[in-house]
Amino acid sequence: MPTYGVDYLTRLLANVDDFAEAFESWMRTQVESDHLSSRGLFPTVWRRDDADAGEVRVRELRVAEAAGAAARAVAVTGAYIGVVGVGPLDPIANWALMAAPKALLTPADIRLTAATIRGRLRTMIAEAEATVNSDVPAFAPSQLHRTVWSAAADHWTSHQYRVAVREAAEALTQEWKAKLGRHDVDDTVFWQQTLSPGEPEALRPKVAWPGEVSDKTVKGMREGLMHLAIGLNLTVRNVTTHTREELSEQEGMERLAAYSYFARLLDECTVRVVPTMTATAH
DSSP: OOOOOHHHHHHHHHHHHHHHHHHHHHHTTEEEOOHHHHTTTSOSEEEOTTSOHHHHHHHHHHHHHHHHHHTHHHHHHTOOEEETTTEEEOTTTTGGGGGSTTOSOOHHHHHHHHHHHHHHHHHHHHHHHHHTTOSSOOOOGGGSOHHHHHHHHHHHTTTOHHHHHHHHHHHHHHHHHHHHTOOSSOHHHHHHHHHSSSOOBTTBOEEEOSSOTTSHHHHHHHHHHHHHHHHHIIIIIHHHHHOOOOOOHHHHHHHHHHHHHHHHHHHTSEEEOOOOOOOOOO
């Protein structure tokens, strides 16, 4: 699993600073709103009447250029914003959505993200500097599966490892429940029904490792996925939810890595549903 060097993280921090400066320069040409004022239907920024259109365009292009250089920082730090109906969103890469109808982001979202990224990058730089002379391979949790890390990042960087693991486990389960429309069962039952062998039923899709079931490896992967899901839910998710005992950083790493591996396996699976019957007109 790759990690990041001090030089790379420092350059990334500088890119985020450049983006924030360009963004504020552009905002001085805009009227700033929020979701409450826009009622969720209108943009959250628009050009000021007294702003020169040419100057606005120059500053806008500067923000776009800076965003291109800084957007990687969101993936590295896990500073995504969860948007209902959309999922994790990169606020820096998608800053221009503020000017669109039904804007998904506000200027406050962009500023908060930039500040969060700065804090996380400074922590990562300090940690990277501390391991420069170490022979022990560094661990880069930001390279975990995006769903897992984006849910865990806020708590991980504040050293709340138990909560980070719990949130990651919950996020992955809820993501797949939403994909399959299965909010009618508890988590363990959901994974058991979803990954168990057999055919899908109406309103009960199946998720299966691709391939012919006659292949021993495919059969083993399908059975293993179900047992892995149930095992993780019982030994990790439930424990971190129902107890208050804190985890060490090492214990948190191991549990997040297990969920990341599980998440990547799920991404390679196929979703099987009962075909919808279409009535034929006579």
